[in-house]
Amino acid sequence: MFNNLIDIERLTTDEINQIIALAADFKTGKAKSAVKEKVLCLMFCENSTRTKCSFELAAKKLGMHVLNFEAKTSSFNKGESMKDTLENLYFIGADAVVIRHSTPFIVDEALNAINYPLTLINGGDGNNAHPTQALLDYFTMLEKIKMVEGKKVLIVGDISHSRVAKSNVALLNKFNADIHLCAPIYFKPKNVEKYNITWHSDIKTAIKGADIIMALRVQKERHINEQYQLEDYIENYQINSKLLKLAKDNVLLMHPGPVNRNIEITSELLDSEKGKTILEQAQNGVFVRMAVLNLLLSKKGARCF
Numbered sequence: 001m002f003n004n005l006i007d008i009e010r011l012t013t014d015e016i017n018q019i020i021a022l023a024a025d026f027k028t029g030k031a032k033s034a035v036k037e038k039v040l041c042l043m044f045c046e047n048s049t050r051t052k053c054s055f056e057l058a059a060k061k062l063g064m065h066v067l068n069f070e071a072k073t074s075s076f077n078k079g080e081s082m083k084d085t086l087e088n089l090y091f092i093g094a095d096a097v098v099i100r101h102s103t104p105f106i107v108d109e110a111l112n113a114i115n116y117p118l119t120l121i122n123g124g125d126g127n128n129a130h131p132t133q134a135l136l137d138y139f140t141m142l143e144k145i146k147m148v149e150g151k152k153v154l155i156v157g158d159i160s161h162s163r164v165a166k167s168n169v170a171l172l173n174k175f176n177a178d179i180h181l182c183a184p185i186y187f188k189p190k191n192v193e194k195y196n197i198t199w200h201s202d203i204k205t206a207i208k209g210a211d212i213i214m215a216l217r218v219q220k221e222r223h224i225n226e227q228y229q230l231e232d233y234i235e236n237y238q239i240n241s242k243l244l245k246l247a248k249d250n251v252l253l254m255h256p257g258p259v260n261r262n263i264e265i266t267s268e269l270l271d272s273e274k275g276k277t278i279l280e281q282a283q284n285g286v287f288v289r290m291a292v293l294n295l296l297l298s299k300k301g302a303r304c305f
């Protein structure tokens, strides 16, 4: 079983199934915590609502202690390195740290740098990976449509900046979904075809017969040199009720959040019954993160100093 959660690629399908099954048991109240009194540190160096709050609530529901590391007032600002910070947090008493950071691969690098058995969980690193988001998305899909094998999953939007898209593609490929990606040229990643997906630039073609549509946030904070017009995106890629009619009748509409209302999805659609799945994704994040924490930390022995 995994000791850290860095990305989806390193999980086996058995491990993912185990997380999903345990999350379901936490949701129905069948599972019990095996990690009471363990200590989780939340190191969020980039903004977050869903990931941070649901990890905190997950830890509290499991009877864990939570350390809220404040990056802005931390000794990072005195020049302390990530390695030294994590090793000090371990000696203070943290069993695990969730890291959210704007730098891709920083969690991987931290794992290689530290000399102590602190568990690291990637809470989203730049445009690289967001494994717990993909797990909660998969959990929500299974709740609604039972299985993804052979199902047409369309991911649409700012794919080149999206860690959510990468982690979802990695996970959905493990379970043989029929993955379609759609974006304008300015949001098309380099070498995207290597990911075993079907690429589209035309949303009307892409959306036909879709079982699941996952819209992505336009990530303005990561658009350093890109030239694009938001009006062009809205006119050609925004999900609205008319476009949704081209998908399957019971199509599942998803979005990792936060949503830019009236940019990726119309406000009217968000507030309709179809838009409710997006809130259920956030809710399921608590149970999936409870499962991840329980599996990662329950097998660790007593700390020895």
Ligand code: CP
Binding pocket: 047, 048, 049, 050, 051, 052, 124, 133, 256, 257, 258
């Ligand atoms: N989906 C997601 O990661 O949301 P937050 O940035 O609010 O955590």
